Amino acid sequence: MPEKTLITIKNLSKTYKGSDEPALDSICIRILEKEIYGLLGPNGAGKTTTIHILCGLLQPTSGEVTINALKLDRNLVQIRRIIGVVPQEIALYPTLTAWENLQFVGSMYGLKGMTLRQRIEECLDMLGLLKFAGRKIKAYSGGMKRRINLIAGILHKPRILFLDEPTVGIDVQSRTVILAYLKEMNNSGTTIIYTSQYLEEAENFCSRIAILDCGRIIAEGRPKELIASKPEYTDLESIFLHLTGRHLRDH
Amino acid sequence: MILRLLASIRKEFLLLVRDRAGLAIMFLMPMVLILVMTLIQDVSFRKLDETRLSILFMDEDMDCLGVAVGEGLEGSGFFQVVTTIDRSALTTEKVFQEIAQGKYQIGIVIPKGTSEIIRSRARESVRRALSEGDSAVRSATHKGQDRARIILYFDPVIKSSFRQSIRNALENFTSRIEAKIAFQVFAGEISSFLPEGRQIFLEPRNSVNFEEIYATDQYNEIVPNSVQHNVPAWTVFAMFFIVIPLTGNLIKERESGTALRLQVMPGSYIHVLSSKILVYLVVCLIQFLLMMLAGTILFPLFGLPALDPGHQKLALFILAASTAFAATGYGVMLGTIATTHEQAASFGSVSVVILAAIGGIWVPVFMMPNIMQKLSGISPLNWGLEGFYDVFLRGGGMVEVLPYVSRLLGFFIVMLLIAFYYHKFKVVSD
Numbered sequence: 001m002p003e004k005t006l007i008t009i010k011n012l013s014k015t016y017k018g019s020d021e022p023a024l025d026s027i028c029i030r031i032l033e034k035e036i037y038g039l040l041g042p043n044g045a046g047k048t049t050t051i052h053i054l055c056g057l058l059q060p061t062s063g064e065v066t067i068n069a070l071k072l073d074r075n076l077v078q079i080r081r082i083i084g085v086v087p088q089e090i091a092l093y094p095t096l097t098a099w100e101n102l103q104f105v106g107s108m109y110g111l112k113g114m115t116l117r118q119r120i121e122e123c124l125d126m127l128g129l130l131k132f133a134g135r136k137i138k139a140y141s142g143g144m145k146r147r148i149n150l151i152a153g154i155l156h157k158p159r160i161l162f163l164d165e166p167t168v169g170i171d172v173q174s175r176t177v178i179l180a181y182l183k184e185m186n187n188s189g190t191t192i193i194y195t196s197q198y199l200e201e202a203e204n205f206c207s208r209i210a211i212l213d214c215g216r217i218i219a220e221g222r223p224k225e226l227i228a229s230k231p232e233y234t235d236l237e238s239i240f241l242h243l244t245g246r247h248l249r250d251h
Numbered sequence: 252m253i254l255r256l257l258a259s260i261r262k263e264f265l266l267l268v269r270d271r272a273g274l275a276i277m278f279l280m281p282m283v284l285i286l287v288m289t290l291i292q293d294v295s296f297r298k299l300d301e302t303r304l305s306i307l308f309m310d311e312d313m314d315c316l317g318v319a320v321g322e323g324l325e326g327s328g329f330f331q332v333v334t335t336i337d338r339s340a341l342t343t344e345k346v347f348q349e350i351a352q353g354k355y356q357i358g359i360v361i362p363k364g365t366s367e368i369i370r371s372r373a374r375e376s377v378r379r380a381l382s383e384g385d386s387a388v389r390s391a392t393h394k395g396q397d398r399a400r401i402i403l404y405f406d407p408v409i410k411s412s413f414r415q416s417i418r419n420a421l422e423n424f425t426s427r428i429e430a431k432i433a434f435q436v437f438a439g440e441i442s443s444f445l446p447e448g449r450q451i452f453l454e455p456r457n458s459v460n461f462e463e464i465y466a467t468d469q470y471n472e473i474v475p476n477s478v479q480h481n482v483p484a485w486t487v488f489a490m491f492f493i494v495i496p497l498t499g500n501l502i503k504e505r506e507s508g509t510a511l512r513l514q515v516m517p518g519s520y521i522h523v524l525s526s527k528i529l530v531y532l533v534v535c536l537i538q539f540l541l542m543m544l545a546g547t548i549l550f551p552l553f554g555l556p557a558l559d560p561g562h563q564k565l566a567l568f569i570l571a572a573s574t575a576f577a578a579t580g581y582g583v584m585l586g587t588i589a590t591t592h593e594q595a596a597s598f599g600s601v602s603v604v605i606l607a608a609i610g611g612i613w614v615p616v617f618m619m620p621n622i623m624q625k626l627s628g629i630s631p632l633n634w635g636l637e638g639f640y641d642v643f644l645r646g647g648g649m650v651e652v653l654p655y656v657s658r659l660l661g662f663f664i665v666m667l668l669i670a671f672y673y674h675k676f677k678v679v680s681d
Contacts, residue, residue, distance in 0.1 A: 100262070104258050
């Protein structure tokens with residue numbers, strides 16, 4: 001059975017006001033249903049800009065995005081109901097407890113009563129945080145905050161999940177738990193679009209990846225296929241450095 | 252929609268009650284502000300006899316003028332007359348020194364012979380009047396008389412208006428004494444023309460009575476005092492200071508990324524803001540209620556008159572709610588446009604102080620220069636204040652406050668529209 005295309009990005013460009021250089025320069029991507037699609041690239045490559053446009057947080061300068069057969073610019077309200085977003089920042093209220101944060105987020109997605117309560121408990125339990133549910137976010141460690149940040153994005157069981165560097169700055173244990181949970185979600189049918197700078201993590205986690213640099217896609221494919229296409233390199237990191245160069249990307 | 256709104260309200264409420272510093276800014280500071288400002292400004296509303304000012308009085312004259320001025324000062328109740336320091340009689344040098352050191356603000360010295368000069372001038376004036384046409388007497392009168400002197404010492408910190416008031420009061424005393432002496436001399440001179448044994452007595456009399464009436468509703472029994480003036484003024488000011496925590500809340504959400512999460516959730520920006528507006532509206536109304544309670548219960552404990560909220564409770568509530576809407580609208584607009592905490596806090600507080608100054612919170616509008624009086628009409632704080640004055644001082648009701656309510660609500664809508672369109676066009680389409 002042919003795989004269904006869930007997200008289509010056609011000639012997407014974005015130039016920020018006051019900038020001469022485009023953050024995205026006519027990129028085209030097709031993401032299939034139930035894929036884990038990785039957007040990789042150095043700082044300023046355009047990964048977060050792409051995610052923000054797909055979530056409706058930014059308007060593109062030109063190009064077209066279709067999500068679940070709905071044009072993004074005309075159907076933002078419907079699209080927002082089926083997507084979940086886990087931003088790079090810990091987008092939680094530090095003076096509220098984990099439970100209160102999740103209760104608020106769940107209610108905003110229309111969950112209520114027992115359904116909401118059970119869903120919060122289930123997610124907290126899966127990510128090993130149930131016993132800390134009553135603790136304020138400001139008292140959590142970095143890894144715990146990342147896990148709650150993730151739960152806030154998946155509580156309403158989105159069909160499509162956007163993850164912007166979800167494992168940045170956390171310990172190996174938290175990273176392992178997060179990635180395992182995401183894999184499980186993916187197995188249950190959630191399509192994941194994920195950005196990261198951890199290439200080894202992306203190599204193991206993603207079904208397909210695109211390497212972005214200076215707003216352009218310079219390579220795309222399954223991680224193993226990309227590695228196989230360059231026999232002189234043995235891993236994704238070597239290929240990444242070969243494609244993007246070794247110079248620093250300070251913006 | 253309702254579920255989302257309730258969830259947002261609950262979240263805003265929790266954020267608010269867990270922010271102790273914010274709570275202090277919102278509830279404690281306005282109470283302290285209103286109490287301190289009313290206590291300070293109470294002086295200007297009280298009768299002078301309730302705030303007796305110590306005054307150094309040195310009477311070298313020891314005659315009718317000196318005695319009359321001394322008694323007049325003491326009897327007026329305006330002043331505490333000090334004639335000795337450390338049981339020593341005052342000297343001109345001592346008076347000067349005490350005032351120069353700021354220990355006293357006013358000194359009055361009546362030099363020796365002042366009464367006599369007045370008396371002889373009065374005598375000469377009467378003689379001159381009675382010898383009409385005798386040019387020799389008239390020219391002698393003008394050449395031979397010194398004018399009486401009263402020396403006043405003032406601390407430089409004394410305002411010129413206050414100095415003028417003291418001078419007017421003394422001129423009033425001396426004029427009366429002068430008139431009295433003139434009448435006595437005149438009566439003596441006339442008596443000399445009468446048959447022996449007959450005398451006439453003349454006394455200067457005040458033939459004008461001043462009647463004071465407050466131009467308010469005839470059924471209004473509210474007496475204007477510092478509390479009736481200050482409570483509404485500083486309540487409006489404090490309500491507008493909600494912009495600081497409200498802008499802080501909005502900017503904190505943007506900086507932490509929670510605003511981003513809110514934006515990707517179903518619902519519009521107005522929906523996100525409506526919960527904040529509702530919660531901060533309630534905060535403003537609680538502030539208002541607390542300040543009304545402070546006026547009625549707390550102020551009398553500090554020796555201030557109790558606030559009389561009048562009978563127009565509905566008008567008062569609607570006006571308070573409209574002021575609260577205007578204040579939260581202003582906060583939402585600032586919080587949307589400002590990019591940093593520093594920007595929002597400094598611009599927010601300074602702009603509220605400026606709007607308060609223009610609006611007549613610090614100095615009544617009628618005392619401002621013409622151009623500022625015209626400008627005062629642009630300040631939403633002035634609309635709130637004038638509305639409250641209508642209820643608190645002029646006995647106004649719903650009809651009277653309606654124009655102010657309309658302006659305040661109009662201001663709220665304009666602020667919200669600015670916030671909405673700024674967010675839509677500047678943030679989303681960055």
